[in-house]
Amino acid sequence: MKSQREGRDLYQMSDEQLILAIERGERDKFGLLVESYQRRIYRFLRNMGLDHDEAADITQNTFILAYKNLGSIQRNKCFRSWLFTIAANQARNYFRKRSRQRQVPLDDLGPLAVDENQSLPVERGQLRERLEALLDRLPLKQRQVVVMRVFEQLPFDEVALACGLGLSNAKVTYHRAMKKLAGWLGPSLSEIS
Amino acid sequence: MKCPIDETLMIDYLEGCCEPGAAAQVRSHLEQCPACRREYEELAGVRRMMAGPAAGPPDEPPESFWAENARVVAEATYLQPARLERRWALRLPRAAMTGTLAAAAVLLLTLTWLFESGPFSPGPETVPAVVSLEDTPSVGQALQDSLWMLWREMQEFEMAAKALESAYALQLESDSGAAGGELLYPSDYTVYDGLQDLNDEQVDQVIFLAAGY
Structure with a gap:
């Protein structure tokens, strides 16, 4: 009973409290931060266009680097956005090394099939594939902003922090990315939405 | 309208x-x-x-993946034997920090000369495709620009602290070999653009001196 309560208390600790505890020497508390964020970081990296193995490697590296640099995080800095910064930088470095990108020409994807009886496309995978191809065509920074905002639902101030942009600049970047996506989707947008 | x-x-x-x-x-x-x-x-x-x-989101890996991922991270981090933490940079008193940075900046300015015309001067075939600054003709110039900006920014203690923190983070990253010497944090590109365009050897030199190693 006691251990259950303690477990619940641990989960209720904020990131800042966990970091303080780690700095005091309770280093295994870092495991709770890993548990809290590993799924989101992995999903973010997949949405950035990495495959499973790449995303898994970079997720691990992200937490290892975060642990090593934990002493450099400022008191007023949000741990979550700092973690996304590390992941985004790691992804950027990876893309550079891989000489980004496996762009799929839009024409190769074929028309977007729509079920006559429904307003949504037949296959979820088909829309997902098309969306990934479109995101792949965005400049890296625009893709980061869109993925963090839309898929990770980070507030704009955290998106800005994680991407190294000012708040207004993050919104303008997001606006430009969405305009591009709208342009590429063109008439099929009304079918999809 | x-x-x-x-x-x-x-x-x-x-x-x-x-x-x-x-x-x-x-x-x-x-x-x-x-x-x-x-x-x-x-x-x-x-x-x-x-x-x-x-x-919807990309396909999720099986549940066992998360446990394995957490285990690998744990073994690489908090399950490692405790070692001397190198957080000295953040604990230096303000005066010492400022003094160290001032000395580091002077040394870094000397490096400019080294990169521009000294033994570290990059030959035309070794110069990486530089530079984000539009009117910057060479790596040496990019470094010099950054150093002058750094010098000006050092008047503000917060910026000086960030510069040293950044150098510290860069050193750690460089140690880990994971990120090839990329600046992780902070992302103040106006100050660090020139530094980011240096090759690995030049980065090592800058970090060595800036961090007072």
């Missing part, structure tokens, strides 16, 4: 982050302005499509 809705306001409205007064203003404008209404509808269409269930 120029529309009163700029990109940031449009995005605030699209994302539901507007103050109520501003939202009413945007709503009213959209009713009157076909161009803005068309743009809003396009953006909202993309937003709905991306947030909808059909575009």
Whole structure:
């Protein structure tokens, strides 16, 4: 009973409290931060266009680097956005090394099939594939902003922090990315939405 | 006449982050302005499509993956024997920090000469495709620009602390070999653009001196 309560208390600790505890020497508390964020970081990296193995490697590296640099995080800095910064930088470095990108020409994807009886496309995978191809065509920074905002639902101030942009600049970047996506989707947008 | 809705306001409205007064203003404008209404509808269409269930998240790995991932991270981090933490940089008193940075900046300025015309001067075939600064003709010039900016910024203690922290983070990253000497944090590109364009050897030299190793 006691251990259950303690477990619940641990989960209720904020990131800042966990970091303080780690700095005091309770280093295994870092495991709770890993548990809290590993799924989101992995999903973010997949949405950035990495495959499973790449995303898994970079997720691990992200937490290892975060642990090593934990002493450099400022008191007023949000741990979550700092973690996304590390992941985004790691992804950027990876893309550079891989000489980004496996762009799929839009024409190769074929028309977007729509079920006559429904307003949504037949296959979820088909829309997902098309969306990934479109995101792949965005400049890296625009893709980061869109993925963090839309898929990770980070507030704009955290998106800005994680991407190294000012708040207004993050919104303008997001606006430009969405305009591009709208342009590429063109008439099929009304079918999809 | 120029529309009163700029990109940031449009995005605030699209994302539901507007103050109520501003939202009413945007709503009213959209009713009157076909161009803005068309743009809003396009953006909202993309937003709905991306947030909808059909575009859902990428496939999740099996549950065992997370436990394995956590185990690998644990073994590489907090399960390692404790070692001397190198957080000295953040604990230096302010005066010592400023003094160290001032000395480091002088040394770094000397490095400029070394990179420009000394033994580290990069030959034409070894110079990486530099430079983000439009009017910067060479790596040496980019470094010099950065150093002058750093020098100016050092007048502000916070910036000096950030510079040293950044150098520290860079050193750690470089140690780990994971990121090839990229600046992790902070992302103050105006100060560090030139430094980021250096090759690995040059980065090592800068970090060695800047961090006072």
